[in-house]
Amino acid sequence: MNPRHKKVVLILHSQGGIEGGLIIDWLLAEAPQGALRRLEVYTFGNAANHFNSPSTGVSQPILDQASSVQATNGRLVTSLGAPRRHTPRAIRYIEHYGNSHDFVARWGVLNFARMANRYMGRIFERPGSGHLLNQHYLDYMFPLDPTLRNGYRVALDNNEFMEMDVDISARNDANSATREGPREAMRSSGGQTTDDVRCQVELDTPITPGAKPRAPKVKDFSRLWLYRNGQSPPPEGEGRE
Numbered sequence: 001m002n003p004r005h006k007k008v009v010l011i012l013h014s015q016g017g018i019e020g021g022l023i024i025d026w027l028l029a030e031a032p033q034g035a036l037r038r039l040e041v042y043t044f045g046n047a048a049n050h051f052n053s054p055s056t057g058v059s060q061p062i063l064d065q066a067s068s069v070q071a072t073n074g075r076l077v078t079s080l081g082a083p084r085r086h087t088p089r090a091i092r093y094i095e096h097y098g099n100s101h102d103f104v105a106r107w108g109v110l111n112f113a114r115m116a117n118r119y120m121g122r123i124f125e126r127p128g129s130g131h132l133l134n135q136h137y138l139d140y141m142f143p144l145d146p147t148l149r150n151g152y153r154v155a156l157d158n159n160e161f162m163e164m165d166v167d168i169s170a171r172n173d174a175n176s177a178t179r180e181g182p183r184e185a186m187r188s189s190g191g192q193t194t195d196d197v198r199c200q201v202e203l204d205t206p207i208t209p210g211a212k213p214r215a216p217k218v219k220d221f222s223r224l225w226l227y228r229n230g231q232s233p234p235p236e237g238e239g240r241e
Contacts, residue, residue, distance in 0.1 A: 007038045009227075013133045014104055017046030025052055028090060040093040041121070042224050044137045047108040053091040053120035093223050094121025097137060101129035122221060126161055142228055155228045162219035 012020040020041070027036060033056065043051075096119065098105030105125075113119040130136025141162065142155040219225045226233040 007040060010039060010041045012041065012043040012046065013137075014045050014131065015047050017043045017048040017051075017108065021048040021051050024091070028052060028054065033090070036090050037092060039091050040223070041091060041095070043094075043096045043109070044133055045098060045102050045105045045108075045131050046096050047104050049108065049112045049118075051094065051096070051109075051119045051121060053089040053094055056088050056090055089120060091120070095222065095224055096121055096123045097126065097141070097224075098123070099126050099128045099130055099136060102131045102136070104131050124218060124222065141224070162217065162222065162225055164218050165215040166218060166221075 010020060020043070024036075024041070041051075096109045096113070098108075098110045100106075100110070109119060109123065110125060113123050126140065128136070128140065140159070143159050144153045145156050146153075223233055
């Protein structure tokens with residue numbers, strides 16, 4: 001494997017989100033700038049009250065104020081946008097998953113993510129309860145095919161959570177607009193209540209105009225989904241961010 005394609009994937013659950021967040025704080029203070037670019041972090045039922053990933057200080061042009069978003073050819077596209085500058089963060093990929101009625105997630109990520117600049121990364125809220133990693137999170141995100149394929153059970157290519165439609169509305173509160181630029185709040189549609197699925201996305205993903213819009217789905221924004229069945233997301237700089 002090309003050394004530049006190597007990466008470290010950190011999985012955190014419950015109190016592990018607190019411990020992992022503190023370790024990241026230490027690394028951000030001690031490690032050279034850019035050393036964490038190969039780190040990816042995925043949390044479930046995160047109990048932490050913050051999650052850091054400071055900007056790198058190197059800005060890039062992107063589009064903003066998307067009216068509709070979809071995934072095509074591995075990249076996010078929008079039918080409407082205005083150019084602006086964006087500063088990438090020290091840790092490129094952070095995703096947090098929390099069940100709406102998981103009491104630990106409600107104490108932690110789902111509570112503190114409402115505060116500006118408190119939780120870096122994408123935040124997915126699934127309608128449901130339970131706190132156990134396998135039974136209440138991974139089993140819903142990666143349900144297994146009951147039939148064997150070459151002697152193994154593999155994750156289904158489609159499931160209710162990843163296929164759930166989301167609506168996108170721009171949020172421009174004073175703090176987030178000033179410190180980080182506008183953010184997007186995506187909520188579920190199709191019979192779900194507006195707070196069932198929330199994915200607060202910092203617009204650090206390359207987007208380009210042109211494709212016919214469709215209702216975006218959770219899987220369009222979940223990098224973790226690209227790891228199913230032994231697959232791996234594209235290396236840095238290729239495919240969707």
